[in-house]
Amino acid sequence: MTAPTHTDPHAGLDRAGRQPGGPGSAAPPNRAAWILVMNREIVVRALNKTFLIGLVVSVAIIAALAAFMAWQGSKTESFAVVVTGGDTTATAAVEAGEAIAVAQDTNAELTVLDVADADAARTALTDGDAEAWLHPADDPADGWVLTGQSDPDSTLTRLLTAGLQQEVLESNAAAAGTSVAELTAGSALTTDRVDGSAVDSQTLFFASFALALLFFIGALGSGQMIAGSVVEEKQSRLVEIMATAVPLRHLLAGKILGSSIVALAQNVVFAVVGLVALSFTPTAAILPSLSSSLVWFVLFFAVGFMGMAALYAVAGALASRTEDLQHTTTPMTMAIMGIYFLTFSASGTFATVLSYVPVANIVSMPVRVLSGDALWWEPVVSLLVLVAFTLVAVLVSERAYRGALLQTGGRIGWKRAFAAAS
Structure with missing residues (x-):
């Protein structure tokens, strides 16, 4: 007779007592996993009706405003x-x-x-x-x-x-017994600027407002969609299935890059439409200077938004239900609104300080470039500061994201998320 076989109930479990490949366990290494997640994010966003409708409406508004300005400028x-x-x-x-x-x-x-x-x-x-x-x-x-x-x-x-x-x-x-030419001889007056810029204060204010608005729309709209995507996957338990095949840090990296590409592409579309539309208005003369400023804005936004995207992903992971998002995303929303209002209204020393403060420098430094107030090396230094901020934000967010993503049962605090990831 064959002796009965005794099965060890703990056989095959990892040190944390979890089945290998189960939810929360480390997935097998997959160097291409983040690329798959990134492609999925881009496709999902590109096919999202709300996103597409918002994009079309925004482009239409930009074109309509430019058409109105052109009409006003040509009206006799x-x-x-x-x-x-x-x-x-x-x-x-x-x-x-x-x-x-x-x-x-x-x-x-x-x-x-x-x-x-x-x-x-x-x-x-x-x-x-x-x-x-x-x-x-x-x-x-x-x-x-x-x-x-x-x-x-x-x-x-x-x-x-x-x-x-x-x-x-x-x-x-x-x-x-004389002439006007003799009376007014030597009275001609021309204007010049020490900074060599051809942009007047009114045009500069309009440009700073436009850049701040581009930042606000891109950061807030795309950020909220990232947080919403994370909490929807978490609430539907889809993330637990994804975690068995994709390492969580790869999942976060794919979401950050995919969302950043879409947000950047959206702002590039807005900027191109705006430049083309402005070419038909009386402000067409400043397009060369404005184009240079927009290039810096796109570069700053590309770097800075990755840090913001990481923080928004954590905001989604800290929530257990869609209803929790209003609470977890409030700090980011308030920060973005504050940057929006401060950057287009700032001037003087305050504007110079903001041009080195992440994430405000996404708007403030390109505005200073447009005004001619920034030396050639200042945008480079400011961009390096923004790169450092983004790296820190991504590293901190990665740990909190891993600790909070698979936890349910209500809102999760940053402290609890960090503890779970350690």
């Missing part, structure tokens, strides 16, 4: 200016203002409306036939008056002021 404003009784000085002033408008390419058109007297001039203003009435003041020493139904348009006022000054100067010069 017509101003009819009333003069009374064939006043030759007023008529000449309006014509001079029109010539100045053409020379300055202000898209303003001035025409003369000659009426009989003051009552007819007021009637023309009331009926909307004219925008303003140019006439002498009651006291000749007070010069001229520009009357409107309400406050006269600022562009019209500026042009008529310059035209009137030119006409009066010519009259006074003729009366004095």
Whole structure:
């Protein structure tokens, strides 16, 4: 008779008491595992309807804003200016203002409306036939008056002021037996900047706002999708199956790289659409400088977002249900919103400091490059600082991710995640 066989209940278990290949155990080494995960993330995001709809809507908004700016820049404003009784000085002033408008390419058109007297001039203003009435003041020493139904348009006022000054100067010069050229000799004024930049403050603010918005959309939108993807896989227990075939650090690396590629591609699409659209607007002259700044922004975003993606993946791993995400992602959301508001409104020394602070330097340093305020080596140093931040963020996140991903039963804290990974 064969003796009964006694099976050791602990046979085949690892040191932690887990079946090899079971959930939470170290999967066999697979150098290509992270590539598979990365490809899966890219495909899933590329086929996600919410992502695609958001991308199309954002591109449409950018194109619409640029089209509006182009329309505003090309729109011609017509101003009819009333003069009374064939006043030759007023008529000449309006014509001079029109010539100045053409020379300055202000898209303003001035025409003369000659009426009989003051009552007819007021009637023309009331009926909307004219925008303003140019006439002498009651006291000749007070010069001229520009009357409107309400406050006269600022562009019209500026042009008529310059035209009137030119006409009066010519009259006074003729009366004095000289010429305007002799009186104004040596008075030409040109502008220059020490930094050599051709970007004015208004355009710089617009550019910084646009870069901050690109950062906000890319970081927040893609980050939330990473966290959501992690918690969905965790809640459905799919991650326990994946963990038997893919090492957790490979799973994290694939998610970081896949999501970063998609987020970067999204921002590149936005940037290209924006540049093409701006080429049809009055700001087309700054495109070379803006293009250089955008190259730095894309490079900074590519590096910095990998660190943010790792932190968002941990935020998803710390949650056990989708409802927990609002709590676990709040610190990242608040940080991104703070960077968004600070970077496009910062100036002076504060802006310089921000250009070296991860992750704010993703926006602040390209803006300084655009303004001409940064020396050639400053973006390089700032990028190295961002690389160091990203490496630390990924290393710290990798440990917390491994410790939290397979734990369930409510929200998990960072301390508990670190303890589980040790």
